Amino acid sequence: MVFIVSLSVTKTYRADVIWLGTHGNYNPEFQLGQWSFNGFFMSNLGEVKTETNGDYKKAADIFGYAANLRAGYKFGQTADDNITIDLFFASGDDDNLDDKKYNGVLTGNNWGLPGGIMVSHGAYLLYPHGNVVNRYVAAINDLSNIGLGQIGGTLNFSKSLIPNKAFAKVGVAAAQSMVEPNGGGKMIGTEVNAMINYKPAVYMDIELHGAYLWLGDFYESKSVNGGMDVKPDNPFTVFVVFKWLMF
Amino acid sequence: MVDVLVSSLIIVELKMRKTKLYISIFLASILIACSPYGNLTKMEFEELQYPFEVNKVELEDGRKIAYVDEGNSNEVIIFVHGLGSYLRAWEKNISELKKEFRVIAIDLPGYGKSSKELHPGTPEFYSDVIAQFMDALEIDKANIAGHSMGGQAAIALSLKYPDRVKRIILAAPAGIEEFTEGQKEWFREVMTVQGVKLTPVHQLRANVYANFYNMPDDAEFMITDRIALREAEKFDNYCYTVVQSVKGMVDQPVVHLLPKITQPTLIVFGENDNLIPNPYLNPGFTADIGRKGNELIQNSELVIIPECGHFLQFEKPEVFNEAVRNFLR
Numbered sequence: 001m002v003f004i005v006s007l008s009v010t011k012t013y014r015a016d017v018i019w020l021g022t023h024g025n026y027n028p029e030f031q032l033g034q035w036s037f038n039g040f041f042m043s044n045l046g047e048v049k050t051e052t053n054g055d056y057k058k059a060a061d062i063f064g065y066a067a068n069l070r071a072g073y074k075f076g077q078t079a080d081d082n083i084t085i086d087l088f089f090a091s092g093d094d095d096n097l098d099d100k101k102y103n104g105v106l107t108g109n110n111w112g113l114p115g116g117i118m119v120s121h122g123a124y125l126l127y128p129h130g131n132v133v134n135r136y137v138a139a140i141n142d143l144s145n146i147g148l149g150q151i152g153g154t155l156n157f158s159k160s161l162i163p164n165k166a167f168a169k170v171g172v173a174a175a176q177s178m179v180e181p182n183g184g185g186k187m188i189g190t191e192v193n194a195m196i197n198y199k200p201a202v203y204m205d206i207e208l209h210g211a212y213l214w215l216g217d218f219y220e221s222k223s224v225n226g227g228m229d230v231k232p233d234n235p236f237t238v239f240v241v242f243k244w245l246m247f
Numbered sequence: 248m249v250d251v252l253v254s255s256l257i258i259v260e261l262k263m264r265k266t267k268l269y270i271s272i273f274l275a276s277i278l279i280a281c282s283p284y285g286n287l288t289k290m291e292f293e294e295l296q297y298p299f300e301v302n303k304v305e306l307e308d309g310r311k312i313a314y315v316d317e318g319n320s321n322e323v324i325i326f327v328h329g330l331g332s333y334l335r336a337w338e339k340n341i342s343e344l345k346k347e348f349r350v351i352a353i354d355l356p357g358y359g360k361s362s363k364e365l366h367p368g369t370p371e372f373y374s375d376v377i378a379q380f381m382d383a384l385e386i387d388k389a390n391i392a393g394h395s396m397g398g399q400a401a402i403a404l405s406l407k408y409p410d411r412v413k414r415i416i417l418a419a420p421a422g423i424e425e426f427t428e429g430q431k432e433w434f435r436e437v438m439t440v441q442g443v444k445l446t447p448v449h450q451l452r453a454n455v456y457a458n459f460y461n462m463p464d465d466a467e468f469m470i471t472d473r474i475a476l477r478e479a480e481k482f483d484n485y486c487y488t489v490v491q492s493v494k495g496m497v498d499q500p501v502v503h504l505l506p507k508i509t510q511p512t513l514i515v516f517g518e519n520d521n522l523i524p525n526p527y528l529n530p531g532f533t534a535d536i537g538r539k540g541n542e543l544i545q546n547s548e549l550v551i552i553p554e555c556g557h558f559l560q561f562e563k564p565e566v567f568n569e570a571v572r573n574f575l576r
Contacts, residue, residue: 164530
């Protein structure tokens, strides 16, 4: 794997990184009781060396970390009757390697941080969702938030309408960057969403999803909004999903 | 149980170097499974602890039936447990109802402390067993209470031996919910002796939890007993019995025979039963199943217990016991 690390001067470099972390869960599917907990902590540490006349010398230390904690409570008959809160944190870096330290999270690929690809938080536009085609271009398209870090979370309320056959869910999500991009602020956005699920047959689901995201002042920065002079329009999505597990 | 996956250390070398390899090893991912059941020791079926004196009687065919017999009254209730269960399923009911009735709870053949000969496991087979059991105890007629699969057995008994059944108490009974031929075939194929035998601990726990809306702490023995029995000498026979019992229920449906029941019948369901109707095959409201049984059984009354799951007589024993008292008075 090779990461693109932005150096103030273009040089040949080498980066050695270690990922160290842990992941744990209790009753993730509400099968063993009313409470559910899930979370991870993952850090990346190492160093970047740059080459001068054939010698590699340390240019910067790397230390970034990310954490997640999810807690859920099942208040009704089925696993669809629950309220769940999901919190994220990723350290950020505001000056790249200029201070000889890089404190962002290195994920390797979008949301591919060792510890799992996170698409089960219930958000659609602020964080990536497994059922939307643009899941790699969510407002926060990567846990590291392009190295700037972030703190955010989702809150979801799900209620069974017909036990094990239909349920509805509403949710909110919000996040802010740990670092202000040039010309912008920290607030990334606030999302509201809803979905309804119906199972017409065994292992068959029909779902209607919808979400709206109010972009924050983070997107006033040209460096993160694609070079636009103004903040982009608030995005929304509405879509229908048909799932059928055939075996 | 707390499962903790510790990805202890992952070292990835980003750029392989000939002269100076940093460390290109993948040390380990350590799976630590912290189980509260680690100290359970192997147990034989005979070592199951029942809170009542256990008796045994030999039937005509040589099978030995374990049972408890409490209370002194001419009004007899025979309790029949459900799939994969045993007579302890009724312990909260026996202890109360014995004050007014003679209460007898049995371990069906293959379950609990009863003998473990192989058998067809059909509702009709169980009805024959109960009839033989009544013969052995010289009970001419009794009230029959059955939970889940035991409810279907009670229905079969009342149909085959109507003169032996005074009244019927059906606690979350199987036999009212209908299955298509395809669904029945699915049950037959998915239930195997090996599958039952090798059920992992977390699934055993989930299976027990699924029986409750809010599992009471004192139901924990249902999990620990099941785990401790996994190496019992007759465990294979028990697993076979479970499989046969499921096949028996789907092979001998009784729903079309419910209108033929003439005995007064009490039907009790937990409003939040996660097993009836089947959550995968026929998801929906449990109360609808109860109402269907109430309509099909001519002389029946229905009680729906709110905030209560499948194991209603254990989860809400006060409500169930009171319903039984009112029904039998």
